[in-house]
Amino acid sequence: MNxxxxxxxxxxxxxxxxxxxxxxxxxxTDNLILIKEQGSFAVGGTMKSNPGTFDAIKxxxxxxxxxxxxxxxxxxxxxxxxxxxxxxxxxxxxxxKTWETTPDGREGFQNLFLRKKYSxxxxxxxxxxxxxxxxxxxxxxxxxxxxxxFNTFRVGEWPDFFxxxxxxxxxxxxxxxxxxxxxxxxxIDINLNVDAVSALFDKIGEGILVTxxxxxxxxxxxAIKNQNIxxxxxxxxxxxxxxxxxxxxxPMESSAGPLHPVEVSMEDFMELxxxxxxxxxxxxxxxxxxxxxxxxxxxxxxxxAKLWRDVVNKYGGDVTVVHLPExxxxxxxxxxxxxxxxxxxxxxxxxxLQEKGLNK
Amino acid sequence: MNxxxxxxxxxxxxxxxxxxxxxxxxxxTDNLILIKEQGSFAVGGTMKSNPGTFDAIKxxxxxxxxxxxxxxxxxxxxxxxxxxxxxxxxxxxxxxKTWETTPDGREGFQNLFLRKKYSxxxxxxxxxxxxxxxxxxxxxxxxxxxxxxFNTFRVGEWPDFFxxxxxxxxxxxxxxxxxxxxxxxxxIDINLNVDAVSALFDKIGEGILVTxxxxxxxxxxxAIKNQNIxxxxxxxxxxxxxxxxxxxxxPMESSAGPLHPVEVSMEDFMELxxxxxxxxxxxxxxxxxxxxxxxxxxxxxxxxAKLWRDVVNKYGGDVTVVHLPExxxxxxxxxxxxxxxxxxxxxxxxxxLQEKGLNK
Numbered sequence: 001m002n003x004x005x006x007x008x009x010x011x012x013x014x015x016x017x018x019x020x021x022x023x024x025x026x027x028x029t030d031n032l033i034l035i036k037e038q039g040s041f042a043v044g045g046t047m048k049s050n051p052g053t054f055d056a057i058k059x060x061x062x063x064x065x066x067x068x069x070x071x072x073x074x075x076x077x078x079x080x081x082x083x084x085x086x087x088x089x090x091x092x093x094x095x096x097k098t099w100e101t102t103p104d105g106r107e108g109f110q111n112l113f114l115r116k117k118y119s120x121x122x123x124x125x126x127x128x129x130x131x132x133x134x135x136x137x138x139x140x141x142x143x144x145x146x147x148x149x150f151n152t153f154r155v156g157e158w159p160d161f162f163x164x165x166x167x168x169x170x171x172x173x174x175x176x177x178x179x180x181x182x183x184x185x186x187x188i189d190i191n192l193n194v195d196a197v198s199a200l201f202d203k204i205g206e207g208i209l210v211t212x213x214x215x216x217x218x219x220x221x222x223a224i225k226n227q228n229i230x231x232x233x234x235x236x237x238x239x240x241x242x243x244x245x246x247x248x249x250x251p252m253e254s255s256a257g258p259l260h261p262v263e264v265s266m267e268d269f270m271e272l273x274x275x276x277x278x279x280x281x282x283x284x285x286x287x288x289x290x291x292x293x294x295x296x297x298x299x300x301x302x303x304x305a306k307l308w309r310d311v312v313n314k315y316g317g318d319v320t321v322v323h324l325p326e327x328x329x330x331x332x333x334x335x336x337x338x339x340x341x342x343x344x345x346x347x348x349x350x351x352x353l354q355e356k357g358l359n360k
Numbered sequence: 361m362n363x364x365x366x367x368x369x370x371x372x373x374x375x376x377x378x379x380x381x382x383x384x385x386x387x388x389t390d391n392l393i394l395i396k397e398q399g400s401f402a403v404g405g406t407m408k409s410n411p412g413t414f415d416a417i418k419x420x421x422x423x424x425x426x427x428x429x430x431x432x433x434x435x436x437x438x439x440x441x442x443x444x445x446x447x448x449x450x451x452x453x454x455x456x457k458t459w460e461t462t463p464d465g466r467e468g469f470q471n472l473f474l475r476k477k478y479s480x481x482x483x484x485x486x487x488x489x490x491x492x493x494x495x496x497x498x499x500x501x502x503x504x505x506x507x508x509x510f511n512t513f514r515v516g517e518w519p520d521f522f523x524x525x526x527x528x529x530x531x532x533x534x535x536x537x538x539x540x541x542x543x544x545x546x547x548i549d550i551n552l553n554v555d556a557v558s559a560l561f562d563k564i565g566e567g568i569l570v571t572x573x574x575x576x577x578x579x580x581x582x583a584i585k586n587q588n589i590x591x592x593x594x595x596x597x598x599x600x601x602x603x604x605x606x607x608x609x610x611p612m613e614s615s616a617g618p619l620h621p622v623e624v625s626m627e628d629f630m631e632l633x634x635x636x637x638x639x640x641x642x643x644x645x646x647x648x649x650x651x652x653x654x655x656x657x658x659x660x661x662x663x664x665a666k667l668w669r670d671v672v673n674k675y676g677g678d679v680t681v682v683h684l685p686e687x688x689x690x691x692x693x694x695x696x697x698x699x700x701x702x703x704x705x706x707x708x709x710x711x712x713l714q715e716k717g718l719n720k
Contacts, residue, residue, distance in 0.1 A: 018378045032439055033395040038471065039461035042539035054507040054518050056652055057615075064504035067538040074434075074460070079392055095490050100434070101399035111398065130455050130489045132500075132542045139499040140492075140545050144424035147414040158414050178427040179402035182492045185500050185543060255417075292416055 033114050034079035043203055044196030045070030045126065046135060069189075071196035072131040075121040075204075078114050083360045084207050084230055085119035089197060091213025091238065093149070093181045095129030096122035098212055102338040103177035104168035109210075109337045112346040118359075121207070123200065125193045125215070127186045134186035146178045151294030152256075153334040154284045162284050166331040166339035190240075194221045201228040208358060213238040213334065216279075217262065224264065224271040231276045231358050233349060236334050238301060241308040244269040252304055255290060256297030259304055273317035276356045278349075279305050282332030282339070283325045298334075318356075322348070393474050394439035403563055404556030405430030405486065406495060429549075431556035432491035435481040435564075438474050443720045444567050444590055445479035449557060451573025451598065453509070453541045455489030456482035458572055462698040463537035464528035469570075469697045472706040478719075481567070483560065485553045485575070487546045494546035506538045511654030512616075513694040514644045522644050526691040526699035550600075554581045561588040568718060573598040573694065576639075577622065584624065584631040591636045591718050593709060596694050598661060601668040604629040612664055615650060616657030619664055633677035636716045638709075639665050642692030642699070643685045658694075678716075682708070 046069050052062030074096065075085070088109060090098040099109045099122055110120050124131040127138070147158040155177075156162045161169055197218070201207060210233040211219035217240010223229040224242075239259065243249065244266040251258040281302050290296040302323065309319040324332050329344060336345045353359045406429050412422030434456065435445070448469060450458040459469045459482055470480050484491040487498070507518040515537075516522045521529055557578070561567060570593045571579035577600010583589040584602075599619065603609065604626040611618040641662050650656040662683065669679040684692050689704060696705045713719045 014374065029389065029394065031396075033398065034389065035393040035395055036391075038393065039465075039467070040457060041461060041465075042536055045539065048502075048504060050504045056507075056511055056517055056654060059508050059511075059653065061504060063507060065506045065538070066502050066504040067506065067535060068502055070539050072457075072539075079389075097400060097432075097490065101401060105399075105401075107399070124490070129492065130457065130484070130542060132489065132492060132545075133502075133539060134500065134543075135502050137499065137501045139497065140494065141497045142408075142426050142428055142493075142495050144408060144410045144421060144426040146425045146427065147416075147423060148419050151416055151419075157416055175427060176402055178425070179405065179430050179432075179493060182490060183494075183545060185492075185545070293419065294416060 033111065035114075036077045036079050036081065038074075038076040040072065040074040042070040042072055042131070044199035048135065066135070068133040068135040069126045069192055069196070070131060070133070071126055071193075071200060072124040072129070073121055073200060075119065076110075076114055077119040078117050081117055081119045084358055085121055085204065086113055086208050086210050087121040087123065087197070087200065087204075088210045089123055089125065089212065089215040089219065090128075091211075091215050093183075094212070095124045095180075095182050097180040098335070099337060102342065103180065104170070104173040104340070105176075106342070108342065109346060112343060116346075116350055121200070121204065123197065126196050127184050127188065127192075129182045132182075132185040136186035136189075138184065138186035140183040140185065148294075149178075149181070150174075151292070152297070154282065154295055154298065155333050157292060157294065162331070164331045165284070165333060166341045167333055168340060190218055190221070193218050194225060197222045198226040201226045204228075206230050208233065208353070210235070212236060212337065216240060217242070220272060221264075223275060224268045229275065231353075231356065232278075233352075234277070234279045235336055236281055236298075236301075237279060237305060241304050242269060242272070243308070243311060247311045249304070249307055252300035254293070254296045254300040256293035259297070259300045261304065269312075270315065272312055273315045275318070276358070277312070277317070277319045278352050279309070279319070279321045280336055280345070280349075281305070281321070281323050282334060282336050283330055284333070285323075320352070393471065395474075396437045396439050396441065398434075398436040400432065400434040402430040402432055402491070404559035408495065426495070428493040428495040429486045429552055429556070430491055430493070431486055431553075431560060432484040432489070433481055433560060435479065436470075436474055437479040438477050441477055441479045444718055445481055445564065446473055446568050446570050447481040447483065447557070447560065447564075448570045449483055449485065449572065449575040449579065450488075451571075451575050453543075454572070455484045455540075455542050457540040458695070459697060462702065463540065464530070464533040464700070465536075466702070468702065469706060472703060476706075476710055481560070481564065483557065486556050487544050487548065487552075489542045492542075492545040496546035498544065498546035500543040500545065509538075509541070511652070512657070514642065514655055514658065515693050517652060517654065522691075524691045525644070525693060526701045527693055528700060550578055550581070553578050554585060557582045558586040561586045564588075566590050568593065568713070570595070572596060572697065576600060577602070580632060581624075583635060584628045589635065591713075591716065592638075593712075594637070594639045595696055596641055596658075596661075597639060597665060601664050602629060602632070603668070603671060607671045609664070609667055612660035614653070614656045614660040616653035619657070619660045621664065630675065632672055633675045635678070636718070637672070637677070637679045638712055639669070639679070639681045640696055640705070640709075641665070641681070641683050642694065642696050643690055644693070645683075680712070
């Protein structure tokens with residue numbers, strides 16, 4: 001065999017060996033979440049002080065303070081993160097758990113979007129969960145109401161699950177689902193909540209707000225207030241569609257009661273024409289009035305969302321409303337972010353973020 | 361130049377190039393936390409059901425349920441984790457934040473021990489924080505009491521910080537520190553809390569319990585109950601030292617009131633002789649009775665801890681009490697896990713875990 005063939009053979013052997021060495025020596029980071037930074041903090045809030053001087057021996061109320069009404073935030077920044085973090089805001093009766101492990105034990109949006117290299121900020125709004133240090137007194141009564149929520153969350157019509165529902169029917173799932181609720185400590189104060197989330201965006205800079213249900217309406221108000229919110233993603237907004245006086249529709253009646261729009265100034269409204277907005281609704285929303293309040297309330301919410309979209313877009317906005325069954329994604333409840341097909345739901349969002357250039 | 365020198369030169373060049381290639385192509389994972397798994401869940405708890413059948417239209421109380429009194433847990437498992445996870449249990453008025461980012465913005469025990477390759481489970485006990493879904497009613501009143509806590513946590517004697525205290529004196533630190541408190545929703549129920557944390561160890565298997573302050577006493581009871589607890593680390597236990605009747609000391613008087621021991625059966629007590637236990641106390645604990653209740657209460661706690669150590673060890677146990685200033689670590693408050701020198705405090709714990717073979 002000639003020298004040239006031998007040299008080529010040696011070089012090939014070295015290249016193969018070295019490739020294997022690289023493969024083995026690099027940490028196999030497949031499937032790991034690489035966290036560059038993580039932590040938690042309180043943001044926003046107010047304080048009050050009692051008059052007088054604190055007595056260290058008697059420890060009476062004089063001269064003592066109370067700091068409360070802040071939001072609590074846990075954040076994670078993955079390695080090589082996209083520029084805009086996702087700030088996820090829970091809905092009524094919920095806390096950050098909405099976005100965490102699903103009731104049936106799979107990864108939630110927190111992990112799914114960390115894997116997509118988004119920084120993820122999960123917040124508990126003032127007077128809820130880990131931010132329960134309320135400046136207002138509150139009495140909390142453990143009132144059995146889980147079947148009300150089961151129906152309102154469109155998991156089914158108790159005790160039946162909807163056919164094809166994207167929700168696991170094993171007993172432990174419902175156990176976890178019911179336990180991911182926490183009470184309000186003190187009254188829900190919309191302005192307070194908006195201020196706290198706005199303070200969060202003041203602190204962290206530009207990002208994308210992701211809301212759910214009750215935080216939908218509060219999300220519009222926060223985006224009006226804070227220019228650092230570069231887009232809003234709203235899952236199943238439950239109220240608080242904002243209109244200027246000239247465009248405000250009548251309340252819409254449903255078996256769950258009337259849905260009222262909210263009036264804002266034209267100047268404020270125009271803020272919402274400046275950023276991309278997407279709204280998602282799931283399945284089992286009746287098209288015609290239905291006697292079941294659990295689902296019928298959503299009929300008028302989807303209807304008002306579409307009306308709202310049209311008005312915002314008429315003024316130059318960029319609002320999209322996605323009714324998931326209409327794009328072939330069926331069986332979603334009020335919680336698409338934690339339903340059985342939540343990976344698909346996340347991918348749909350991911351594609352929209354990319355389409356809008358929000359994944360830089 | 362001869363062929364042999366050329367070949368050697370080529371081989372050297374290739375080796376250098378390949379080394380650089382390996383260096384560049386491997387993700388530079390220095391300083392990243394590599395997470396293999398993370399998530400959250402509710403554990404333990406009870407439920408109640410109203411009699412009757414749920415009416416989906418009227419949505420009255422009949423036939424509705426309420427699940428509550430569980431603990432909430434957020435966990436992270438790093439890549440190549442040690443066998444035993446650390447389960448961290450907050451103290452009075454606190455939630456998981458005790459172990460998270462410090463009030464002055466540095467990494468807490470959560471991150472420090474993830475970096476040491478321990479799985480870290482942070483819990484909110486029943487009726488607190490994200491586990492506030494209480495089965496008992498509660499009224500929460502925002503009572504200004506932060507100076508009481510400032511003193512009791514041995515940060516100083518309000519408004520003065522202790523000289524040399526391991527606590528940042530900038531205004532934002534105190535702001536964060538006060539906001540890391542959350543109320544109890546409903547009465548604190550020791551047995552309930554012990555049951556929930558025991559249920560956690562039933563779920564996750566063998567591990568190490570890390571307690572703080574009020575959870576110190578509850579920690580002993582949980583270790584008695586659950587064989588999966590292979591060791592207990594207790595920072596500044598505040599109460600609940602357990603003794604068999606034959607060994608129980610008299611209550612110890614202090615300016616903060618009496619410290620009562622707790623009686624348990626000899627059979628239960630003996631459980632605590634079977635596992636390694638370490639207790640840490642910080643600085644500014646008076647050696648003689650002091651009129652300042654904020655510090656004097658800790659005098660009797662440190663004293664009872666040493667007495668308890670001696671009794672447990674007399675029966676064959678392995679309890680160590682470390683008074684940090686006595687090992688040259690000065691300036692610690694009631695929160696060594698989040699004080700300015702918390703890395704050093706963590707390293708001391710890390711060394712003990714290794715010494716006891718708990719870092720396998």
